[in-house]
Amino acid sequence: MKTITVQSLTEKFHLEVLAGASRMDRVITRPRAHRPGLEFVGYFDFFPMERVQVLGRKEVNYLLTLTLEERKLHIGNIVKYHPPCFIVTSGQQEIPYLTLFCDQEGIPLLRTKETTTEFIAKLDSYLVKALAPEISIHGVCVNVSGIGILLRGKSGIGKSETAHTLIRRGHRLVADDIVVLKKLGPTTLLGTHNETTREFLSLRSIGLINVVRQYGRRAFQDETRIVLDIELASWRENSLNNELELEPQFTEYLGIKIPHIEVQLQPGRDVAGLIEAAANNWYLKQHGYSAAEEFMQRIDNKMQ
Structure with missing residues (x-):
């Protein structure tokens, strides 16, 4: 306790x-x-x-x-x-x-x-x-257009580099390397830093940078509510299908289920852009919109 x-x-x-x-x-x-x-x-x-x-x-x-x-x-x-x-x-x-x-x-x-x-x-x-229950995990936490996202993946997969690209696009860093997760309620998970790593981002081949010093105060915020868990993974041939809507997956932290998405990496893929799309898609779903449902409705209308 x-x-x-x-x-x-x-x-x-x-x-x-x-x-x-x-x-x-x-x-x-x-x-x-x-x-x-x-x-x-x-x-x-x-x-x-x-x-x-x-x-x-x-x-x-x-x-x-x-x-x-x-x-x-x-x-x-x-x-x-x-x-x-x-x-x-x-x-x-x-x-x-x-x-x-x-x-x-x-x-x-x-x-x-x-x-x-x-x-x-x-x-x-x-x-x-x-006083909230908390755990620390390895990963990166960012706020993309007001939406809190946890980036996970093996060491060296490119989490910090992806966060850097998002920062340059106007989004915000919350924590790099060590993310502190706090349970504020039955469905509310807060992501923050451990004070030591505050404002710092570690980039391989470059070293440690202070995002506030480099990109201004808008590049960082202390905490954010986590609503998406995105795992960066190595590319696997023939493992991705172009489905209209993927089956929902979840990751559980402190008893709270967070929607989970896997993004496979390959040279040329705009990973930061995919994360932005995932954030915007989550936001639209919270407001009752589904692109897949609209698409199927158009097909039904044509058939009728």
């Missing part, structure tokens, strides 16, 4: 530490934050205590309407569950008993100047990606 520390969260969002500074090593294991509303009125049946607890103006204003004894009781009831941390938004100053209880229990109490809605949106997005 992936985890991040409260300390790393604090550094990421430049949070102010109000209490519990000695326990910044506490770990966060669950994505998405929680606003303890029902819990403040005593309902704990479905309290997600493993999540970061965010207190906005509504929660704090409610506490201020209570008597001192009621505040102490309601805050104490939540703190005893030992969530990873509490974060107060909108730079709120009046946070009765929170500082005292968090110091006593060793739970970090943090504060941000951002509004609750804006902060939770950023926090949830960060936590989902940071």
Whole structure:
């Protein structure tokens, strides 16, 4: 199970530490934050205590309407569950008993100047990606006209060279050599780099190049949703048929099935052009269009 520390969260969002500074090593294991509303009125049946607890103006204003004894009781009831941390938004100053209880229990109490809605949106997005299950594979990841593609194949087959051609045609590199795949949901697979290889592309006979330095910022992006898995393979005689529509094939990563295409290499074949065609064809299919179906419809119309 992936985890991040409260300390790393604090550094990421430049949070102010109000209490519990000695326990910044506490770990966060669950994505998405929680606003303890029902819990403040005593309902704990479905309290997600493993999540970061965010207190906005509504929660704090409610506490201020209570008597001192009621505040102490309601805050104490939540703190005893030992969530990873509490974060107060909108730079709120009046946070009765929170500082005292968090110091006593060793739970970090943090504060941000951002509004609750804006902060939770950023926090949830960060936590989902940071805690997502992930694997690293050998390959190249590119974004072709907004469509994320994973290029695979044996070492030396031409993955990086193909990516270079795509970059020169206006598409973007995401990762070369090592591609990090993250599962963000049941059907969402994110491709990114491992930081070390960020912006770098390795070309045989040339060496390492920085695509941003050579081709500008448009040549690179940090991450992309993977929707196509394309394998570059050596040419095999009589193995390709000119079929109207190929039988769908899939490759599975982290339990997510991604459409798979094999592109065989031969001198003179425009591999980058074929990848562009595959990307555009996938896009059209998502919008309900099939060239094969239209072709067959034309034949039926002529026969009739």
